[in-house]
Amino acid sequence: xxxxxxxxxxxxxxxxxxxxxxxxxxxxxxxxxxxxxxxxxxxxxxxxxxxxxxxxxxxxxxxxxxxxxxxxxxxxxxxxxxxxxxxxxxxxxxxxxxxxxxxxxxxxxxxxxxxxxxxxxxxxxxxxxxxxxxxxxxxxxxxxxxxxxxxxxxxxxxxxxxxxxxxxxxxxxxxxxxxxxxxxxxxxxxxxxxxxxxxxxxxxxxxxxxxxxxxxxxxxxxxxxxxxxxxxxxxxxxxxxxxxxxxxxxxxxxxxxxxxxxxxxxxxxxxxxxxxxxxxxxxxxxxxxxxxxxxxxxxxxxxxxxxxxxxxxxxxxxxxxxxxxxxxxxxxxxxxxxxxxxxxxxxxxxxxxx
Amino acid sequence: xxxxxxxxxxxxxxxxxxxxxxxxxxxxxxxxxxxxxxxxxxxxxxxxxxxxxxxxxxxxxxxxxxxxxxxxxxxxxxxxxxxxxxxxxxxxxxxxxxxxxxxxxxxxxxxxxxxxxxxxxxxxxxxxxxxxxxxxxxxxxxxxxxxxxxxxxxxxxxxxxxxxxxxxxxxxxxxxxxxxxxxxxxxxxxxxxxxxxxxxxxxxxxxxxxxxxxxxxxxxxxxxxxxxxxxxxxxxxxxxxxxxxxxxxxxxxxxxxxxxxxxxxxxxxxxxxxxxxxxxxxxxxx
Ligand SMILES: Nc1ncnc2c1ncn2[C@@H]1O[C@H](COP(=O)(O)OP(=O)(O)OP(=O)(O)O)[C@@H](O)[C@H]1O
Ligand SMILES: [Mg+2]
Numbered sequence: 001x002x003x004x005x006x007x008x009x010x011x012x013x014x015x016x017x018x019x020x021x022x023x024x025x026x027x028x029x030x031x032x033x034x035x036x037x038x039x040x041x042x043x044x045x046x047x048x049x050x051x052x053x054x055x056x057x058x059x060x061x062x063x064x065x066x067x068x069x070x071x072x073x074x075x076x077x078x079x080x081x082x083x084x085x086x087x088x089x090x091x092x093x094x095x096x097x098x099x100x101x102x103x104x105x106x107x108x109x110x111x112x113x114x115x116x117x118x119x120x121x122x123x124x125x126x127x128x129x130x131x132x133x134x135x136x137x138x139x140x141x142x143x144x145x146x147x148x149x150x151x152x153x154x155x156x157x158x159x160x161x162x163x164x165x166x167x168x169x170x171x172x173x174x175x176x177x178x179x180x181x182x183x184x185x186x187x188x189x190x191x192x193x194x195x196x197x198x199x200x201x202x203x204x205x206x207x208x209x210x211x212x213x214x215x216x217x218x219x220x221x222x223x224x225x226x227x228x229x230x231x232x233x234x235x236x237x238x239x240x241x242x243x244x245x246x247x248x249x250x251x252x253x254x255x256x257x258x259x260x261x262x263x264x265x266x267x268x269x270x271x272x273x274x275x276x277x278x279x280x281x282x283x284x285x286x287x288x289x290x291x292x293x294x295x296x297x298x299x300x301x302x303x304x305x306x307x308x309x310x311x312x313x314x315x316x317x318x319x320x321x322x323x324x325x326x327x328x329x330x331x332x333x334x335x336x337x338x339x340x341x342x343x344x345x346x347x348x349x350x351x352x353x354x
Numbered sequence: 355x356x357x358x359x360x361x362x363x364x365x366x367x368x369x370x371x372x373x374x375x376x377x378x379x380x381x382x383x384x385x386x387x388x389x390x391x392x393x394x395x396x397x398x399x400x401x402x403x404x405x406x407x408x409x410x411x412x413x414x415x416x417x418x419x420x421x422x423x424x425x426x427x428x429x430x431x432x433x434x435x436x437x438x439x440x441x442x443x444x445x446x447x448x449x450x451x452x453x454x455x456x457x458x459x460x461x462x463x464x465x466x467x468x469x470x471x472x473x474x475x476x477x478x479x480x481x482x483x484x485x486x487x488x489x490x491x492x493x494x495x496x497x498x499x500x501x502x503x504x505x506x507x508x509x510x511x512x513x514x515x516x517x518x519x520x521x522x523x524x525x526x527x528x529x530x531x532x533x534x535x536x537x538x539x540x541x542x543x544x545x546x547x548x549x550x551x552x553x554x555x556x557x558x559x560x561x562x563x564x565x566x567x568x569x570x571x572x573x574x575x576x577x578x579x580x581x582x583x584x585x586x587x588x589x590x591x592x593x594x595x596x597x598x599x600x601x602x603x604x605x606x607x608x609x610x611x612x613x614x615x616x617x618x619x620x621x622x623x624x625x626x627x628x629x630x631x632x633x634x635x636x637x638x639x640x
Contacts, residue, residue, distance in 0.1 A: 002511075004476050004528040203497055210496025210503065211486065211510075214475070218483045221472035228432060229550055230458035230487045239493060 012205050015288040019050075019201065022295075023194045030190075038302055046298045047193025048074075048255040051200045053278035053294035054287055055247035058204050060276070061285035062213070063240035064220030065124075069135030070275050072142045073245045075267035076115050077108030077252025082181035082262055083151050084108075086174035089185065091156045097187040104187075105196070105253040112249020115142075116242040124237040127223075131241075139272055146264035151175040180263030181256065188258035196254060197291075200247050204287055207243065216240050270312070383446050384409050385461070385554045385586040391430055391440035392610075400426045401610045404440070408554065408603075413580055414588040415601030417621075419631050423610040424590045425467055428556050432464050433457040445553055459487065463552035465543040467559050467590070473532030477523065477542055480531045481514040484549025489513070517545050521575065536563045541572075548579065555579070557589040561596050569593060573600050594635070598622065606631060 026043060029035040056070045081104040088094040088103060115138075123134045152159040152171040159167045165177060175181050207213045215236045218226040227233055256262040278297055282289025384407045391404040401423040408414050416424050429435045431442055433454050442449045444460040452460075463484075472480050489510045491502040518524045521541040526534065531542060540560055547555055560576070561569045573596055580587055591597045597604060598618040606614040606621060608630045614621060621627050 002478075002528055004478070206497045206499060207493065210493070211482075211489070211491060211506070212493045212496055214479055214482055215486060217475055217479075218472045221474050222470045224434065224454070225466065225470035225472065226483065227454035228458055228464055229483050229546065230455050231483060232455050 008209060011288070015201060015205065015291065016198075018288065019194075019197055019291060026190070039299070042299060042302060043190045044188050044193045044258045045255065046295050047190070047197050048251040048258075049275070049278065049294040049298045050197050050291050051247055051251035052275045053282065053290040054197075054200050054204055055244040055251070056275050057279045057282070057285065057287060057290045058207070058240050058247075059244045060279055061283075062204075062208055062220065063216045063237060065237060065241065066129055066132040067135040067241070067244075067272075068132050068269070068276070069137070069139030069142075069272050070244070070248055071267040071269070071271035072135070072139035073112040073115060073248035074252035074255065074271070075139075075142050075146065075264065076112045077105075077249030078256030078262050078267065079146055079149075079175055079181060079252075079264075080111040080249070081105060081108040081253030081256045082184045083174045085185065085187060085257055086172075086181075087153055087158060090172055090174075091153045091158065101187045101189070101192055101254075101257060104257060105192070105250050108253030108256075109246040109250040112252065113242050113246040115249075116245025117238070120238045120241045124241060125234045136269065136272075139267070139269055143264045143267065146175065146180070147178045149175055150177055178264070180261055180265075182261050184257060184260055184262060186258055186260060188254045193254055196247075196250055201287065201291075203243065203247065208287075212236060212239055384443075385412075385445060386431065386588070387441075387443040387446075388427075388431065389441055391427070391437050391442065393426060393430060393435055393438045399610050401430060401437075401607075404430075404607075404610075404612060406605060406612075406615075408586050408588060410553075410586060411580055411584055412586050412603060413576065413601050414586070415597040415604040416588060416590045416607065417592070417594075417597055417604060417631065418607035418613075419634065422607040424607055425558055426610075427607070428464055428558055428590065431457075431556065432462055458550060458552075461551075461553035462556065463547035463550045463554070464556035465540070465547055465558055465560060467562070469536075469539050469543060471531040471534075471539055471542060471546075473530070475531055476527065477518065477529050477531050477534070478511070478514045478527040480542060480546050481517055481549050482510050484517075484546040485510055485513060486550075488549075488551060514549070517549050520545060520548070520579065537565075537568050540564065544579075548583065552585060554586045554588065557587065557591075559590055559592065561591055561593045569596055572596070576600055592635075594632070 026035070030040065052070060052074060056067065059065050059067045059070075084107040085100050085104040088100050094100055119134060119138055123130050148163050150159075150161045150165045150167060150173065152167050152173040152175075154168055154171040159171050161167065167173065173182065208217070215226065215231045216239065218229070218231060219233050219236055223233060252267075274297075275294075278294040279290055281297070282291070282293035386406065386408040388404055388406045392402045393400055404427060406414075416427060418424055426435070430437050431444075433442075433449060433452050433456070436451070444457065444462050447460050449457050449460065472483060475483075489506045491500075491506045494500075495502045515524045515527060518527060521538075521544070523538065523541065523545065526538065531539070534542060540563065544555075544557065544560060557576075561572055564572060576587060576589070577600055579585070589597070589601070598621075601618060604616060604618060604621045605612055606624075606627050613630055614624045614627045616624070622632065
């Protein structure tokens with residue numbers, strides 16, 4: 001095995017070990033009751049934000065495209081999940097929660113993936129930062145669409161109306177316009193969230209270290225050179241973008257099915273920026289970094305409840321500081337020196353070549 | 355298609371569409387046929403009426419003063435730009451309306467004057483991108499690590515190292531491409547282009563930034579690559595030792611137009627070329 005491959009393998013093992021270890025610790029704490037209520041309530045959201053951060057990292061860090069509407073895909077997934085789960089329960093009488101969750105999450109991934117294709121096909125063939133503008137708009141558009149969408153079940157019929165609520169007497173509303181999805185039924189579980197995190201890690205880490213992932217990175221590093229090698233740019237940009245959208249949709253479904261109501265206002269531009277902050281703080285292209293920063297930044301506001309009002313301010317300041325730090329060669333050299341012993345630990349004492 | 359394929363009588367100015375195909379290749383189909391190629395950038399005719407034929411295993415040179423349009427010719431041949439006039443045939447196929455990727459699949463590969471490596475990727479991964487269309491498995495096979503993934507990756511690793519060994523670079527396989535020294539970056543670009551299995555390799559100033567010793571080695575290697583891979587090579591260079599030393603046919607550009615074609619000897623003794631380019635270089639050197 002070459003040194004680069006060994007390093008990659010170690011990185012992947014550490015990443016999985018951290019996630020699995022955290023899961024086991026949490027399950028143990030739940031079992032012996034030593035977990036606080038607040039933290040327990042955060043477990044499923046943490047899983048969702050990890051998936052959001054890692055998938056956005058695929059777009060921003062690995063494929064090098066700026067997406068500002070990742071919460072939009074989460075929203076698509078959340079409402080799809082709520083509708084599918086409600087339909088399965090109320091129209092088809094499916095009581096099995098695990099199966100219902102599985103089908104809802106899959107459906108959420110599919111619809112978000114379709115949304116990703118719809119956005120990606122026209123935008124990703126353009127050069128320049130159009131994706132940022134379009135995804136930003138997408139997040140807002142989805143919110144406004146859900147605001148005027150009414151979906152309900154009546155008997156075994158799915159009732160759908162747009163702009164005006166138009167449902168016969170006795171319809172059970174699944175999505176009720178601006179009030180969002182009501183009485184969703186909490187069927188998400190921590191284990192389901194953990195499984196989705198694991199799936200995300202396998203998909204992203206294995207993709208990155210495969211033929212397709214190399215093509216995605218090559219396009220990021222130098223588009224013209226990649227094309228000259230016969231690598232079709234649009235195809236691989238789509239691959240990264242749609243994969244991320246599917247994962248975000250699945251995270252959205254689990255997130256939505258974790259609360260009794262989901263409103264479109266939950267998935268705003270601010271949420272997209274939050275996820276962007278996770279990615280930047282964790283390091284572009286660094287999957288483990290995304291996992292850690294998504295976890296910490298989801299837990300911290302709960303811990304520092306008193307300062308919650310200043311959270312966005314702190315985010316902004318931290319984001320700027322991180323950008324200064326990661327882009328300043330002198331500071332980077334310093335942190336590299338400080339981290340050298342840690343790195344040696346992982347590379348088996350051998351120094352970096354060149 | 356250009357007219358007769360015969361060697362030019364070099365002193366004519368400007369030289370019309372003559373081939374610089376060595377006699378031995380006249381029978382087989384040329385790798386490249388460019389005729390009446392031209393492009394304008396907002397009124398500036400960067401290249402005009404460019405005609406050239408390159409045979410199967412020929413080494414051709416493209417020289418001329420700075421800004422003559424040499425790199426622009428490469429960009430036209432590889433479809434970075436769509437020509438305003440004229441046609442390009444690669445292995446007999448018209449590239450009209452094609453994009454860079456489609457042209458690459460016809461068998462043309464290149465290096466860049468301003469190096470364009472995948473700087474954050476390893477040396478081996480850079481070559482692996484060159485091999486992208488030869489060793490295939492799909493996204494799902496990659497994510498699920500199915501047997502095809504392992505087989506393909508093993509082959510990829512072996513072939514990448516084999517290609518790197520042309521320049522004795524196997525030991526650098528794990529190094530980040532962006533951190534290689536300049537000369538090694540240029541060599542890696544050649545390896546990466548070769549990995550695409552081209553029939554025509556375009557080298558844009560391959561010796562730029564190399565010391566005389568490295569340049570000497572590069573010359574040997576270019577010949578070696580041609581002989582081993584049986585491909586045609588066209589190179590842009592300002593190093594006249596290299597050009598005159600290894601190019602079987604040379605084409606001189608000035609202000610976007612071909613002012614001469616011929617063998618090294620013919621070009622060196624061509625008064626028009628001496629006036630426009632070679633003479634000036636000697637003066638500068640003094
Ligand atoms: N994309 C472009 N847009 C506008 N002008 C261009 C473009 N590309 C090239 N040119 C112009 O075309 C002319 C030829 O440029 P080119 O790069 O082909 O020269 P060159 O012969 O490769 O020179 P050098 O030896 O310096 O590399 C120059 O005047 C250049 O400014
Ligand atoms: Mg040039």
